[in-house]
Every structure is written in C-alpha cells, then in structure tokens.
Amino acid sequence: MAFVEFNDVRKVYKMGEVEVAAADGMTFSCERGEFVVVVGPSGAGKTTLLNMLGGMDSCTSGSIVLDGREISTFNEKQLTQYRRLDIGFVFQFYNLVQNLTALENVELASQICPHPLDAAEVLAQVGLAHRMDNFPAQLSGGEQQRVAIARALAKNPKLLLADEPTGALDFKTGKAILKLLQDTCLNTGKTVVLITHNSAFAAIADRVIHVREGRVASMQVNPHPASAE
Numbered sequence: 001m002a003f004v005e006f007n008d009v010r011k012v013y014k015m016g017e018v019e020v021a022a023a024d025g026m027t028f029s030c031e032r033g034e035f036v037v038v039v040g041p042s043g044a045g046k047t048t049l050l051n052m053l054g055g056m057d058s059c060t061s062g063s064i065v066l067d068g069r070e071i072s073t074f075n076e077k078q079l080t081q082y083r084r085l086d087i088g089f090v091f092q093f094y095n096l097v098q099n100l101t102a103l104e105n106v107e108l109a110s111q112i113c114p115h116p117l118d119a120a121e122v123l124a125q126v127g128l129a130h131r132m133d134n135f136p137a138q139l140s141g142g143e144q145q146r147v148a149i150a151r152a153l154a155k156n157p158k159l160l161l162a163d164e165p166t167g168a169l170d171f172k173t174g175k176a177i178l179k180l181l182q183d184t185c186l187n188t189g190k191t192v193v194l195i196t197h198n199s200a201f202a203a204i205a206d207r208v209i210h211v212r213e214g215r216v217a218s219m220q221v222n223p224h225p226a227s228a229e
C-alpha cells in the first residue's frame with residue numbers, strides 16, 4: 001500500500017440549485033519521503049485536494065488513505081486529532097500570530113501536539129537563529145514564511161502540506177523557500193506535498209501530479225529531480 005492514496009475521490013459543493021464538483025474522481029498515490037508537486041490552472045481543484053488530504057475538508061465519496069489509515073472515514077473528533085498530530089500546514093500568507101515572537105509562534109506547536117521538536121532548534125534549521133525574538137512585522141516575507149515552515153515542522157508531522165507557499169514572495173525569495181522545503185524533505189525524510197500554479201516547479205519534484213477540472217490528468221515521476229537552487 002502506498003503512503004498516500006486517493007481513490008476516485010469526489011467533492012461536490014452545493015450552491016443553491018447548482019452543484020460544483022471541485023474534485024470529480026481524483027485517483028493517485030505517492031510514497032513516503034517524496035517531494036510531491038501538484039500543478040494545474042486556477043480552479044482545477046488543487047486546494048480541494050490538499051484540504052481533503054489535510055483533513056480540513058471531507059470528501060463526498062471515494063477513499064483517502066494516509067499511512068494505512070482511511071482518513072475519509074474519520075469523524076470530526078478523529079479529523080481534529082489528525083490535523084493536530086499528523087499534518088503540518090504552510091500557507092501563502094504565513095498565518096503567523098502577530099503579537100507573538102518567531103520563537104513563540106513556533107512554540108505554539110507544543111501546545112497542540114505531544115511530542116514537539118525543540119522550537120529554537122527548528123528555527124535554526126530554517127536559517128532564523130538570529131531572528132527568534134523578532135515579531136512577524138519585523139521580518140521580511142521570506143523570513144515569515146520560514147517561521148511558518150518551522151512552526152509546521154515543530155509538530156514533527158507525517159506530512160507537510162504547502163498551498164502556494166511562494167505565492168506572495170518575489171522570485172528569488174520564493175526559490176529559497178522551495179529549496180528549504182526540498183532540503184527538509186531530503187534531510188528529514190518527510191513527505192512534502194506542495195501546490196503551485198507555476199508548472200516550472202515540476203522539475204524539482206520527485207512526483208508531479210497534474211490536476212485539471214477536478215481530476216488527475218496525468219502523473220509523472222522524476223528519478224533525478226533538479227535542485228531548487
């Protein structure tokens with residue numbers, strides 16, 4: 001059994017009389033430790049895929065399995081536990097708590113999971129040893145995203161999910177963030193699933209999932225992915 005499995009997953013949103021199939025039979029799998037990039041045009045269903053994988057959204061039908069557990073059968077309580085313990089999230093707009101320092105933001109992880117990593121150590125790993133006592137407003141966009149990545153990693157999650165993590169950053173800073181995520185995957189063996197609408201990022205992935213109109217249009221495995229440098 002693969003580490004992640006989506007089997008004919010559908011997600012239908014009802015808007016009055018109208019039904020929108022944001023996921024219209026998604027099927028794919030990926031292995032532990034892979035750097036997975038999900039690409040596709042706006043509205044294709046990428047965020048829907050990631051939210052269902054992260055337990056933030058339930059599917060209408062089909063099955064979703066992570067590490068042998070069928071999360072698509074989980075109730076609300078199980079999903080809350082799953083989000084807390086198993087998943088680290090990174091968003092486009094960082095979602096840091098503005099009145100907490102970088103260190104305190106990362107320490108939040110220890111309040112919701114039983115075996116957090118040391119916050120200061122994780123901040124050092126993402127290159128921010130010198131910024132621990134700064135507040136988000138004192139940090140650049142790239143630095144704020146590093147704090148957000150540290151916060152996600154401090155939970156020591158099974159899966160790191162990133163939705164357009166470079167979307168608010170300039171090209172050079174964005175590349176450095178991608179390199180950090182790629183290195184994290186290589187050095188810690190964590191599985192990373194990253195969404196982008198920029199298909200140029202496909203070259204750095206172990207696996208590329210092309211989403212189109214709510215379906216996985218194609219998938220490609222790169223035996224020798226390029227470095228994000």
Ligand code: ADP
Pocket residue numbers: 013014015020021022040041042043044045046047048049
């Ligand atoms: P992407 O991330 O690829 O841009 P999304 O997963 O956000 O795509 O959206 C896929 C489709 O589902 C779009 O047509 C979008 O409008 C629709 N959709 C997403 N979320 C909702 C929602 N909460 N209610 C209604 N429609 C939605």
Ligand code: ADP
Pocket residue numbers: 137138139140141142143173
């Ligand atoms: P990065 O490439 O990491 O995003 P920048 O080149 O944007 O960094 O910024 C370099 C330095 O300037 C950073 O160390 C940061 O502390 C500071 N800086 C950048 N933007 C801001 C800002 N909006 N407010 C405060 N300091 C900033």
